[in-house]
Amino acid sequence: MKKAGKIIASVFASIGIIVSLVVFVTAIAMQVAQENPEEISEAIGDSVDQATADLSDAEKEQAQQSAEFIEKWMLNTDFQEMRGHGILGALLSLIVLVTVLINVSSMPVITPAIASLAAVAGVLFCGLAITIVMVPTLIGCVLVLVASFGEAKAVTSEIENE
Numbered sequence: 001m002k003k004a005g006k007i008i009a010s011v012f013a014s015i016g017i018i019v020s021l022v023v024f025v026t027a028i029a030m031q032v033a034q035e036n037p038e039e040i041s042e043a044i045g046d047s048v049d050q051a052t053a054d055l056s057d058a059e060k061e062q063a064q065q066s067a068e069f070i071e072k073w074m075l076n077t078d079f080q081e082m083r084g085h086g087i088l089g090a091l092l093s094l095i096v097l098v099t100v101l102i103n104v105s106s107m108p109v110i111t112p113a114i115a116s117l118a119a120v121a122g123v124l125f126c127g128l129a130i131t132i133v134m135v136p137t138l139i140g141c142v143l144v145l146v147a148s149f150g151e152a153k154a155v156t157s158e159i160e161n162e
Contacts, residue, residue, distance in 0.1 A: 005143025016093030024086025031079040089130035
């Protein structure tokens with residue numbers, strides 16, 4: 001159970017780092033776009049016109065609606081908060097990755113507990129994309145934590161029996 005938890009947590013924590021960095025870079029790019037709304041509207045309009053040149057009127061209308069939705073999202077989203085979520089998600093994922101992979105025999109429960117707390121913080125305080133990745137990370141951390149508790153109990157009862 002401990003190995004499976006470590007594998008799950010480390011894989012999803014690694015994915016979490018990548019997702020968090022993508023969120024961070026997207027937030028920076030979109031914040032720049034938000035500062036120049038006229039240029040973005042014009043660029044989106046030109047892109048839609050070029051992409052829909054060969055489409056039917058209904059398909060053109062659907063593409064235009066999608067472009068308007070994206071444009072509204074770009075103009076109304078708080079990218080500073082999104083950037084903060086990206087940084088926080090990357091840091092928490094890094095903490096999970098390091099603490100899950102560390103084997104400290106003198107503290108078998110502390111490192112998985114730290115990883116579990118970091119994963120819980122990622123689930124609670126990060127945006128949707130990062131939360132989706134942090135849930136399986138949390139599951140893996142809890143598996144490692146439960147296995148570590150079992151090992152700690154076994155060691156404690158073994159010491160008491162001697």
